[in-house]
Amino acid sequence: MIVHDVLYGSYEVEEVLATLILSKEMQRLKDVHMAGPAFLINSTWNETRYEHSIGVMLLIRKLGGTVKEQIAGLLHDVSHTAFSHVIDMALLNKSDDYHEQIKAQWIEESAIPGLLKQYEFDYRQILFDDEQWELLERKAPLLCCDRIDYTLREVYRYFSVPLQEIQCFLKSIKIIENQIVLESIDQANWFIEQYRKIVIDFFYDPQNICSYEWMSKAIQIGLASKDITRADLMMTDSAFLKKLKSAGSTEIRQLLMKMDRPPKYSICSSEEDYDIQQKKKIRFVDPLVRLSDKIVSVSTVSKTAKIKIDKLLDDSKKGIFLKVE
Template identity: 45%
Template sequence: MKLVDPLYGTFEVEDVIAELIETDAIQRLKKIHQGGASYLINPKWCVNRYDHSVGVCLLIRKLGGSIEEQIAGLLHDISHTAFSHVVDYVLKNKQEDYHEEIFENILNQSEIPKVLSENGFHHKDILSRNWGILEQDFPDLCADRVDYTLRDMYTYGVISKKEVNTFLSTLLVSNGKICINSIESAGWFVSTYIKVVIDFFLNPYNVYGNQQFAQILQFSLESEIITLEDLQQDDESVLEMLWKNPNEKLKNLLQQLHPNVLVEDNEDEYDIHVRKKTRIVDPLVYIGGKTKRASEVSKTVRKQNKEALEKSLKGAFVKIINS
């Protein structure tokens, strides 16, 4: 199978990856929006978890990761529920990791173990390992973190393809971790990442869309209109299920999700205040045969991260002007 990605280019992939991509579990991700319910407010926020998952797989490949780690990258988001992290807001899950809690169960119920077995792999061998390129704790870089940053910001027109290519050319893997061989490139990525976690994640329209939908899900679960298991479908299916229900309160809540909503940042008079999971990156920079944190080398990075941390801890204050 030939895969063409707007960020990483064209790749010819092995049969096992091609077959996994065609499974229902992976295809379902085409209808799971990465930004949760925010696309109902702004249809341009349309990145899906399928493109991200394939992208993570290809980025790992580009960085020299094994076929097993590429498979792990492709599969890492299969357990995301409809509307992605909105379920975490409903469950008051500050780590935003409900999808990780149900991952093994979702995997075992899928056709993925069979596909892997038929191609000479065992899912437990692949998914029980800690893959250094795929996942790292903050503040390190990892393929997951790099891909959603580049993909979101490129798709939404914040960064250019030239900037993406320049950044990718500076990446390398040292001692199993993604590093950058240029302090300028590291500073660019820190700045770009902050745009994701502050300007996008805490955008008042993004916050409103997801908090409003969390309220809808909360009401629907408490009223037994849906179950948590229903959320293992996709965005379209869950939304259709909700709209078909005759409950008047539910219909009223749903009608408040549309592109003509008007909200604003307003710390003095606000209807919604949220703090998201704190996300700060401080990339490892590999220069002169030595590895250091970008913040050790760059005052700009230190200042940017300090300001981003303060904003993140303060959270978003959203005033609803018209819903």
């Protein structure tokens, strides 16, 4: 199988990866949107978990990762629920990791163990500890393929960042002592700027905020009334939305109708009267850079980087307050 990606190019992948890509578990992710329910308000926010998962796999490959790590990268988001992280808000799960909490059980009950067994791979060893894969997953503020891919993919798609800039950044990546290290302070500062566009400008876009508010409330009502179950959350976005709409709840119907058009809103301070207040999970990056014979966090050698990171953290801690008409 030849796999094509706008960011990383085309690669011929091993049969095990091709088999997993064509599995129903991976194909489901073609209708699970990264932006969650915001897609219902703004149809251009249409990146899917499938695209991101393919991207993570290919980036790991590009950086020299093993087939096992590519498998882990391909399947790292396979247990995401419909509309991605909206379930975390519905369940008041501030760690944003519901898909990780259910991952092991969901995989055990899927076809994935059998598919991997055909190629003599142990699914437990590969899939149940992503942190063993040092390209795939690193704790913030370090860079990892997961964090890099969704940032690059979304700034390219939603903020029109030129592909040439993205390619320059990718060329600056080096793997040193199993860590993702950038060759220049300029590239590190560039990535911090791109990351801010996603975690502040995009995640806190009022359309995003409103969609999460309304969909999470609809899910809470549906779960409480037993019109939907947690098992239903493993449907595609389209199937789950159809199930929600068929619940017969006037309150759910009214909440979903709000997403038929962009909301009218104003951003206000916490001291003012507001309708919606949200604080997302704190996310920031502080890339490693190579300077002559040493590797350091860019914030320790660049005042510009330190200021950018501090501003991102400050804005994240404040969250957003909206007045909606």
